[in-house]
Amino acid sequence: MARIAVIGAGMGAMAAAARLAVAGHRVAVYERTDTYGGALRRLERDGFSFDTGPGLLPLPAVYRDLFVKTGREPLEECVGLAQVDPSSHHVFADGTRVSLPNASRAGVVSALEETLGPAAARRWGDFLVRAREAWDRSRRPLLEEPLWPNWQILAEREPYPAVPHKKLLRTRVAGTLAEVGAWELRDPRLIALLESHALAYGLDPREAPASAAVLPYMEHAFGTWYVRGGLRELARAVYERCLARRVEFHFGAGVAGIVEKDGRAAGVELADGAVAEADFVVAGVAPGVLDRLGRGTPVRGAGEVPAQRSAASRVTVLLALRGGRPEGTPHRTVVHTEDRETELESLFGQPAGLPARPTVTVLRPDDPALVPDAGHEAVTVTTVVPEGGGGAPDALAEKLVTVAERAIPGLRDRLLWHEVRTPADIAAETGAGGGAVPAPALAAAGGRLLHPSNGTRLAGLFTVGGWSHPGGGLPHAGMSGALVAGLIVEGPEFRGSQ
Ligand SMILES: Cc1cc2nc3c(=O)[nH]c(=O)nc-3n(C[C@H](O)[C@H](O)[C@H](O)COP(=O)(O)OP(=O)(O)OC[C@H]3O[C@@H](n4cnc5c(N)ncnc54)[C@H](O)[C@@H]3O)c2cc1C
Numbered sequence: 001m002a003r004i005a006v007i008g009a010g011m012g013a014m015a016a017a018a019r020l021a022v023a024g025h026r027v028a029v030y031e032r033t034d035t036y037g038g039a040l041r042r043l044e045r046d047g048f049s050f051d052t053g054p055g056l057l058p059l060p061a062v063y064r065d066l067f068v069k070t071g072r073e074p075l076e077e078c079v080g081l082a083q084v085d086p087s088s089h090h091v092f093a094d095g096t097r098v099s100l101p102n103a104s105r106a107g108v109v110s111a112l113e114e115t116l117g118p119a120a121a122r123r124w125g126d127f128l129v130r131a132r133e134a135w136d137r138s139r140r141p142l143l144e145e146p147l148w149p150n151w152q153i154l155a156e157r158e159p160y161p162a163v164p165h166k167k168l169l170r171t172r173v174a175g176t177l178a179e180v181g182a183w184e185l186r187d188p189r190l191i192a193l194l195e196s197h198a199l200a201y202g203l204d205p206r207e208a209p210a211s212a213a214v215l216p217y218m219e220h221a222f223g224t225w226y227v228r229g230g231l232r233e234l235a236r237a238v239y240e241r242c243l244a245r246r247v248e249f250h251f252g253a254g255v256a257g258i259v260e261k262d263g264r265a266a267g268v269e270l271a272d273g274a275v276a277e278a279d280f281v282v283a284g285v286a287p288g289v290l291d292r293l294g295r296g297t298p299v300r301g302a303g304e305v306p307a308q309r310s311a312a313s314r315v316t317v318l319l320a321l322r323g324g325r326p327e328g329t330p331h332r333t334v335v336h337t338e339d340r341e342t343e344l345e346s347l348f349g350q351p352a353g354l355p356a357r358p359t360v361t362v363l364r365p366d367d368p369a370l371v372p373d374a375g376h377e378a379v380t381v382t383t384v385v386p387e388g389g390g391g392a393p394d395a396l397a398e399k400l401v402t403v404a405e406r407a408i409p410g411l412r413d414r415l416l417w418h419e420v421r422t423p424a425d426i427a428a429e430t431g432a433g434g435g436a437v438p439a440p441a442l443a444a445a446g447g448r449l450l451h452p453s454n455g456t457r458l459a460g461l462f463t464v465g466g467w468s469h470p471g472g473g474l475p476h477a478g479m480s481g482a483l484v485a486g487l488i489v490e491g492p493e494f495r496g497s498q
Contacts, residue, residue, distance in 0.1 A: 001026055004488070005268045005278035007255045007293070010038030010430065011474060012465030013284030014238045014247075015481025018070045020282075021245035023489045028276060029247060030268060032254030037235030038284075038430050038465075039437070043318055043419060047372025050318040050380055051232060052421045053429075055363045056084065056332065057225040058218055059475035063234065066478060070241055078237040080228030087224045089330035090196075091406050092189040093338040099330055103223035112190075120187040127184055127194075131217035134160040138211060138443045143476065145496035146483050147453035147469040151305055155447025160210035175444075177205040177212045192336040196359055201439040201473070202312025202384045204348040209444035226331065229369045234474070258283070258293045258461060265460035268293075280488055284465035286432035287452075299456040299463075307452055307467065311436035312347070313387045313423035315354070317400045319379040321414040325364055333362040333407040352386035359383065360400055362407045376416075379408065385423060388434030393420040438472030454484045455492065462487060 002025045006017050009031035021027045035041075039053035057063070060081060067075040075081065086099040098115040101107035105128055113121035137159035141148055148154060162173035165183045174180040177198050181191035195205040197215040205212070227233045242249070258281055259267040267277040283290055287307030290299060300307065337343040337359045346355035360383045370378040381404045390396050397420045405411045423435025432438075442449040451471045454462050464484045466472030471480075486494040 002279040002488075003277065004028070004280045004282060005030060005276050006282045006284065007268060008032075008038065008284035008431070008465070009036040009239070009249065009251075010284045010465045010477065011040065011235065011238065012468075012477035012480045013038075013282065014235075014242055015066050015478045016282050016284070016464045016484040017247045017481075018066065018238065018242045018245050019481060019485035020488060021242065021247045022070045023485065025488075027242075027247045028278075029242070029249045030253040030255050030270065030276070031249065031251050032271075032431065033429065034251045036239040036249065037232060039426065040232050040235040041429055042230055042232040043421075045419070046320065046417075048318075048320045048376070048378045049230060049370045050378055050419075051230040052316060052318070052425070054231050054474060055226075055365070055380055055382075057081075057227060057231060057234065057474055059222045060225050061222065062475040062478040062482075063238070065482070066238070067241065070245060075237070078241070079233050082226045082228060084224040084226050084331045086330055087219065087332070089333040089407075090189075090193060091333060091335045092192055093336055094189070096189055103220065105220060108220060116187060116189055120185075120190055123185050123187070124190055124193075127180070127213070128217060128220055130161045130163070131213035132221070134211050135214045135217045135221070138214060140496065142441050142443060143470050143479055146455070146487060146494060147305065147450070151447065151450060151453075154443045154450060156444070158210055158444040160213050160444075174210045177208040177210060180210050180213060181205070192340070192359075195340070196334055196336060199359055199384055200361065202437060203439055203449075204344060206344060207348075207445070209442055209449070211443040211445075214442070215440070224332070226365055226367075228367055230365075230367070231474075255293060257295050258458070260297065260458065263459060265458050280460050280462065282462045282464050282484055282488075284463070286430065286436065286467050288433045289431050290463065290467075294458075297458065299458050299461060300452055301457045305447060305450045305452045305469075308438060308449075311387055311438050311472075312384045313390070313426055313435040313437055314382055314421075315385050315390050315396045315400065315423070316380055316382045316421040317397045317404075318419045318421065319381065319401070319404075319411070320416040320418065321377040321379060321411070322375065322416050323377065323414050324374045325366060325377040329364050329366070331363065331365055333364070335360050335362065335403050335406050347384060347386060352389065354383065354385050354390045354396065354399060356399060357403055358399065360403045362404050364408075377414075379404075387436040388423050390423065393422055396420055396422065432467075438466035440473045440476045441469060441471035454480060454487055
């Protein structure tokens with residue numbers, strides 16, 4: 001039995017902790033705030049309840065696996081998991097609206113055929129087939145296996161199939177997601193649909209590789225899921241599973257440094273100076289925090305995938321509305337920007353900021369647990385902003401509410417109160433500078449969108465969560481927990497468990 005110190009109680013760290021405890025190790029989690037879940041927080045006020053982090057769960061198989069491997073009750077017995085159908089409703093710049101059914105390629109193609117016409121629908125259907133190929137080629141190395149030592153292959157090889165496009169005398173193939181949209185989808189609404197998947201993770205579609213096609217594919221193939229009571233319930237369930245496996249939690253216990261002895265990690269030093277000795281240390285924190293904890297000893301070597309330093313953040317406006325949620329309201333509506341160029345220039349240009357009319361996601365869950373009674377509705381409106389920024393909270397709220405009115409007519413008349421969550425709030429909850437939110441690992445792009453491996457240069461020190469392989473997002477962070485547990489239990493030969 002080894003002693004394992006886990007830094008942070010985010011989802012990746014807790015997933016690792018539960019698995020390591022089941023493998024017979026003594027696991028202690030040190031969390032600097034007073035609660036578990038990292039980004040998965042909840043705001044409660046006047047009988048309303050809101051998720052302030054992610055509001056939907058992609059790829060629930062990752063958490064199903066965690067629950068199967070760590071105890072008797074499956075995930076479905078620990079949380080109320082519900083498919084979101086339609087998966088999303090879209091309001092495009094020209095006013096066209098379409099609802100896309102959950103996890104059905106045929107259903108999506110037929111919904112697009114009705115609104116955008118048969119040619120556009122066929123192009124999207126064909127695109128999904130190619131996206132599936134990219135997923136099949138990259139799923140194992142980019143989700144299910146530890147980062148390959150020869151990760152350069154992933155950095156160089158584009159898994160999205162090449163479709164030759166003739167222009168004058170030249171033949172080109174799409175290298176970026178924007179080029180996939182422009183050359184293979186062509187309809188501005190399909191382009192907006194495609195690019196919104198990259199944007200939702202804070203990625204610039206003009207620079208994201210074509211392999212980012214796996215993001216819409218994942219949603220179409222595995223569906224979009226909601227956890228009753230809000231996504232914070234998933235964090236609660238994972239926390240309780242850890243407790244059931246005798247993982248010890250220390251809250252209000254910020255780690256100030258990683259203790260090193262004879263060239264290996266030997267424990268953690270807490271902010272109050274106390275030292276907790278351990279045989280392994282698992283750090284579920286952002287790269288800037290890890291650097292500080294390393295106290296000048298670099299934990300990554302030359303020739304490794306560097307930590308992702310720049311990432312986008314989010315602004316979320318929580319809206320308490322009078323009047324019940326109308327029957328048949330889509331759970332998720334994406335209101336697309338009316339000016340793509342300005343949006344991308346504002347978000348990813350210099351100086352970066354939030355455009356006047358950003359693409360926003362409006363979540364309106366059909367969940368009585370979130371409201372004081374049936375005569376009220378709890379709505380969250382989210383958009384991507386540059387890390388650390390976006391503007392003053394009131395100005396941000398005004399922009400988001402103005403856009404959200406396209407999804408919720410009469411919104412302002414129904415508004416009881418609102419709260420704004422900025423990148424500073426995210427930074428306070430996760431410790432990531434500027435409130436940066438990591439994106440999932442993607443192939444190609446010269447490795448720019450890969451994340452550092454879970455093993456480090458310091459023997460006995462592993463990294464977990466959204467800032468390490470295989471990157472950000474709930475399923476990816478959950479997988480990082482499985483990978484770290486595998487690497488500690490089985491050693492460096494571990495090649496993935498799925
Ligand atoms: C607003 C928002 C929206 C999001 N939307 C989505 C989405 O739609 N889909 C999706 O899949 N993902 C989304 N994400 C990302 C997702 O929530 C994370 O990638 C996922 O929760 C994984 O988190 P993590 O394991 O990296 O831990 P984090 O959530 O980053 O938590 C890190 C933990 O470490 C603790 N910590 C930091 N420093 C120390 C220290 N020195 N000592 C002790 N503890 C420390 C922090 O307090 C925190 O609890 C969103 C995130 C945010 C903030």
